[in-house]
Amino acid sequence: MIFSLALCLGLMAAATAVQTTEDGQESRDLDMMNMVEVNETLVVYKRKHTQNTKHRCLSAKKQHRESDTQYQYELRARLGGQYYAQTVNVTLDKDQGGVYKSRYTDRDGINYNLTLKEMDPAGPCFVIFVNKDDGNKGCELLVTASNVNGTIPEKCKNYYSQHCEGKSSTLHRPRCIYN
Template identity: 55%
Template sequence: MIFTLALCLAVMAAATAAQPGAESEVFNDEDMMEMAKVNQTLVVFKRKHTRETPFRCLSAANEKQYSTTQYQYKLGAKLGKTYHSHTVNVTLEKLDDSISGYKSTYTYNGTVYTLTMKKVGPMRECFVIFVNKSDGKQGCELLVTASKVNDPIPEECQNYYSKNCNGTNIRLHNRNCVYNTVS
């Protein structure tokens, strides 16, 4: 009984610590369809999960739309001086019955990724998403379009990320990264 209670409290504490907005006001999830509409490569500028990665210059490009809720994305990253890429099939799923909009899921190397949109920039030039991986890792990512990667991050996205996403930050973009700006 004590073990079960301790386990329950530990899980609740971990979930609260990792969720965006835990120390701030609660925000509703936004529609992941907004990101699917972008016709540019998206750059993972920084994130607050999976900090131990050796990869940099992470990107995602919408390559093909199969239906309103089925897409193929090309994911790219740089390891040392070499760029690597692979494709994943992304499915948009309804958030839930009481909220309009979608979240997205895909599987890579046996890990299921569930992404929820937290903030969309005014011109869809930046996004803050929350990534929940089936291996237990989770946290926010701040993405920008490749054409805007060298511009200041729009305040809406930067402020949300800074104030509502917990954890230690890792910057994945640097000036040596090369991205295709159009998918």
């Protein structure tokens, strides 16, 4: 089951510490620890990778803290009318600049590296870059479950639309259930 829930907080690595964006500005990677601190369910609202999926209602919820850099997350997705879940072990690694990225392997053996690119200071949204070892890569726009039906903060919405390449697919549906 491919849950590219890259979002799985605390989860992440891929890109360099400083990148030049399309408009010539520098974009610094943010510390994935900011996502690990979120204790509520994170929803993959939309993404720009792995377009050939029929999974919807993707989410990630931290289940257990093993150590400062090791966490367990439950990833959920709906296929048709049924929800599926899997537990993944997320590891945080510091890059050369001292910023945490995250990584995990799903039950199909696909390795995910996640990098936090943008977030709203209040915490209801995140943009991560997902790099999968099956060749798929791109951004995901994540929101907390409590904010999924609200307005997406401009900071995340603008970063996703202006700095992330590729076709966007909305994975959230009004009748999704995020536990």
